[in-house]
Amino acid sequence: MTLSLRGLWALVCSFLALLAAARPLPAAPQGAGSGRVIVLGFDGADARTVDELMQRGELPNLAKLRDQGAFAPLGTTNPAESPVAWASLNSGMNPGKTNIPGFLMREFTSKGEPYAVKAFAQDGVMVPVEQLPGAPIPSWSPVRLAATVGIAALVVFLLTFGLLLRLSAAPTWILSLTLAGVGAWGGYMMRSYLPDAFPVVKNPTKAAPFWEVAAAAGVPTRVYDGQQAWDRPAVPNAKVLYGLGVPDARGSYISYFIYTTDELFFARDPNDPGSDTGSGGNKLRVDERDGAIDTEVFGPKNFWAKPRLEAEIEEIERALEGNVPFKKAAELEERKNELAKQLSRPTTLPMRIVRSEGGAEVSIAGRAQKLSLGAWSDWYHLTFELNPLLKVHAITRCKLVALEPLELFVNTIEIDPAKPPFWQPVSQPADFSVELARQSGPFETVGWACLTQSLKDEVISAKTFLEDVEFTTRWREKLIFAGLAENDWRLFVGVFSEVDRVQHMLYQYYDAEHPLHNAQTAAEKVTFYGEEIALKDAIPAAYRQIDRIVGKVLAEFVKPGDTLLLCADHGFQSFRQQVHVNNWLAEEGYLVTKEGKGGGAMLSQYVDWSKTRAYALGLGTIYINVKGVGHKAADGTVTSVGIVEPADSDALCREIAQKFLAATDPATGAKIGRTADLVKEIHNGPYLDREADLTLGFAAPYRVSWSTSTGGMSAKSGKPGATIAPNDKQWSGCHVSVDPEIVRGIFFSNRKCEVPAQGGVDLLHLAPTVLSALGVALPPDLDRAPIVFN
Secondary structure: OHHHHHHHHHHHHHHHHHHHHOOOOOOOOOOOOOOOEEEEEEOOOOHHHHHHHHHOOOOHHHHHHHHHOEEEEEEOOOOOOHHHHHHHHHHOOOHHHHOOOOOEEEEEOOOOOEEEEEOOOEEEEEEEHHHOOOOOOOOOOHHHHHHHHHHHHHHHHHHHHHHHOOOOHHHHHHHHHHHHHHHHHHHHHHHHOOOOEEEEEEOOOOOOOHHHHHHHOOOOEEEEEEOOOOOOOOOOOEEEEEOOOOOOOOOOOOOOEEEEOOOOOOOOOOOOOOOEOOOOOEEEEOOEEOOEEEEEEEOOOOOOOHHHHHHHHHHHHHHHOOOOOHHHHHHHHHHHHHHHHHHHOOOEEEEEEEEEOOEEEEEEOOEEEEEEOOOEOOOEEEEEEOOOOOEEEEEEOEEEEEEOOEEEEEOOOEEOOOOOOOOOOOEEOOHHHHHHHHHHOOOOOOOOOOOHHHHHOOOOOHHHHHHHHHHHHHHHHHHHHHHHHOOOOOEEEEEEOHHHHHHHHHHHHHOOOOOOOOHHHHOOEEEEOOEEEEHHHHHHHHHHHHHHHHHHHHHHOOOOOOEEEEEOOOOOEEOOEEEOHHHHHHHOOOOOEOOOOOOEOOHHHHEOOOOOOEEEOOOOEEEEOEOOOOEEOOOOOEEOOOOEOHHHHHHHHHHHHHHHHHOEOOOOOOEOEEEEEEHHHHOOOOOHHHOOOEEEEEOOOEEEOOHHHHOOEOEEOOEEOOOEEEOOOOOOEEOOOEOHHHOOEEEEEOOOEEOOOOOOEEHHHHHHHHHHHHOOOOOOOOOOOOOEEO
């Protein structure tokens, strides 16, 4: 039945497509000027580190570019967080205009208590299907679609049987009406498989990136791994492969699975206690029988089935409220529990692991690959069926980590670039990723590539992490070099993020003073980009890859008259010590805990709001507990726990800032802070209300603590813990909450230019500089003027 419906629908779609094809496409306007611009972004490329490595002769191509043109430290945003910095770099506007205040921001419960939410993306926003281009069938009502398909089918079959086959009137009408009825019924059923709304991870960025401005002015543009660029309105002349912000096929960012036969591990389902590895991954116990392990790979939740399941649960609950016989009530409870289990579980595909000599054969949904110990698989292509019409196509890779006990690592379930879901495309236009996959093969699509969280959770080794980093570089450079070789662009943007990931995770080996540094481990040898190195040399090795990539671009793709710009969103510092900001606020008397509470993971667990004037939430940001600020109901009423008069907020911010700048580490006497700014004095724009009141800039090697980001306060034995503690995580290098002045990124140009005397080159200069080089009129609300080339 499913095949006949699809065949019938394909016939109708073909007919409609022929009609649509007759409509002419609008011509793209022509841009001014003739010079090309290439922008290469390197997430996390630190100006200080690059300068040191150039002086040591390790980056000859970057040194050549510096001597030919220009090199300068590139100022970053405050705060120096990737989504904030990229949104501002792309648009030339400060965070008050981009609507991206950080990774995290404040929201309020219905009681008016603050808590942290994601700020750079909006998860699971239900978008009406009529607002989503690319739906497989029209979003009309089932009756309208049935009538349309039925009438269209009737016309087609009457013409076919009556005119082409020349049947007599009676059989023509009988056959045509019968088949039209089948078509109408099929249309009705197919529409029932199309939800009225789809869960979409939305991009809250409000400022257009420079490539959209250029493309709208007629400049043909290619963008690869565009940061904070997904879910943007389509612009003619722009081909954009999305980067930072794109979710995986499960609608999340950090999801991976570890399957183990370890008898000391007990969680068997992602919902079981102990399964969560700490940062979004799941470790699952599996059993081996007769040499084989049968388990499941977990995909997205079935949002199409969710309303039906919820409706049936509500119906059972209403029935149980009445006078129901005991046996019937037990049956209803059993059914309710089964429905609740279905509601909480994602879609799955079967996976079988069969041991072989020195390895194992891993089959997912029937596709088998043989893996030797320590080897990565090729891509698995997965299809998770939500219903006969809707499917989520995904890709993933596996690594056989150990044999005794067996341990299999299954990487992120990524959106398949060759078959992206129409409601969550990974490129603009949506078929650009399809084109790239067809040309270059499968590639990662999740916005945060590389296994940082897995290493942070200590479920993989540094060696496995570096293997994955190299894998990411290889497919990215393959795509970018192929794109540069095309002749259909005047503006090209390509972004690499691997040096950021390596510094986040391996600074402990590079920095001999890091609390986790172990000289013996740091000297261990690994193969990285085909070169045998010690772990302590992984960071310089990652920078050498930047140099290699730039060298190839200079040698093979930059033509006379082209402008080449290199940039980074921020730089890096070692992250040795973490500061529990809420503990510090409590010590200074700005935050008061409830009686008997020494701290907790969230503000609501321990804060006495009737006495608290300020609290920390997010990555180095402080909020004043202002009266009248809180949860706003639909009728406009506000529930607030605030106690500070609005007129007193600025003075309180300045007082806290002054004390922060004077604060010292009791263990060393060193000052922990370098800057503390009232956000409204450094940012401007319509979206300041999404930002904090005060932003802190720590001195190296300090950073805001892990628990502070979600509003936590360190506690020990029921009492407040120490304000400053060693960073004991593998995540050993960072930039967030660090004074932006000491985490500057890189700026290179192949043309001599005038570096601004005040403040140097800032990432806000990039957008106007690119647009100016292309001869495109500058938008009026940019925050900087273009860099002037000599």
